[in-house]
Amino acid sequence: MFSIKKASFLVLATCLVALATFNNSCGVYSFADVSIPDSIKSIRINFIENRAPYVNPQLSPTLTDRVKQKIINQTRLTQTNNDNAHYDVKGYISDYSVSTTGVSQNRGVMNRLTVAVHITLTNQLAGTPPQEFDVSRSFEFSASRSLQSAESELMEEMVRNLTDDIFNRIFSNW
Numbered sequence: 001m002f003s004i005k006k007a008s009f010l011v012l013a014t015c016l017v018a019l020a021t022f023n024n025s026c027g028v029y030s031f032a033d034v035s036i037p038d039s040i041k042s043i044r045i046n047f048i049e050n051r052a053p054y055v056n057p058q059l060s061p062t063l064t065d066r067v068k069q070k071i072i073n074q075t076r077l078t079q080t081n082n083d084n085a086h087y088d089v090k091g092y093i094s095d096y097s098v099s100t101t102g103v104s105q106n107r108g109v110m111n112r113l114t115v116a117v118h119i120t121l122t123n124q125l126a127g128t129p130p131q132e133f134d135v136s137r138s139f140e141f142s143a144s145r146s147l148q149s150a151e152s153e154l155m156e157e158m159v160r161n162l163t164d165d166i167f168n169r170i171f172s173n174w
Contacts (some may be wrong), residue, residue, distance in 0.1 A: 005021075010171075019095045030060050034074065034170060034171040036076070039086070040077065040087055040123070040125065040138070041076045041077065041086055041127065042079070042080045042084075042085045042086045043071060043075075043078070043080060043086065044081060044088050044089065044092045045067055047061075048058065048063050048064045048092060049092040049093070050092065050093040050096070051093060052094060053096070053097070056096060056151055059093060059159070062161060063145075064161065065129065066159050067163050067166055067167070069166050071170075072166065084124065086123070087095070087122070087170075088122040088124060089119065089120070089121055089122075089170065090122075091117055091118060091119040091120065093116070093117050094118045095169075096115050098111050098113050098114075098147055099111065100143065102143070104118055108143070109144075111142070111147075112138050112140055112141075112148060113138065113139045113140075113154065113158075114126075114137070115158055115162060116135070116136035117135050117136075117162055118159045119132070119133055120132050121170055133169050135162060135165035137140075137162055139154045141154065
């Protein structure tokens with residue numbers, strides 16, 4: 001009887017360890033290895049303008065604020081508005097468009113909202129050309145819903161995903 005309890009305990013313990021390992025390795029990607037040279041102490045994050053043909057008035061200010069918050073909370077850098085910041089981050093929303101992705105019986109059933117942001121990172125201490133990159137995400141929603149309804153539901157996810165992508169490209173070169 002003791003060996004059955006011991007065997008059951010070992011199976012349970014093994015399952016718990018496997019579950020904990022699986023749970024930690026899937027889902028949200030997070031990067032603990034933020035790569036910032038020791039000489040870099042300050043950062044200026046400029047307002048992320050909206051230059052897309054369609055303008056969601058909430059996206060630019062919300063995205064700018066979240067990028068600032070994430071950088072300040074997850075790096076040792078000091079935010080400044082001075083022209084002499086070591087890192088200078090500029091950006092603009094370059095695409096905000098909707099397309100039909102799913103069709104059934106000649107009717108659209110799914111739409112895709114695509115949002116793209118162009119970022120320019122200047123290392124003012126290095127004297128090298130600025131690094132430029134684009135991040136883009138797509139978000140699916142039912143074609144039976146209005147764009148405004150989908151935007152309000154998807155806003156948090158859009159901002160979170162774009163913020164993470166911008167942060168990872170700046171600091172993890174990912």
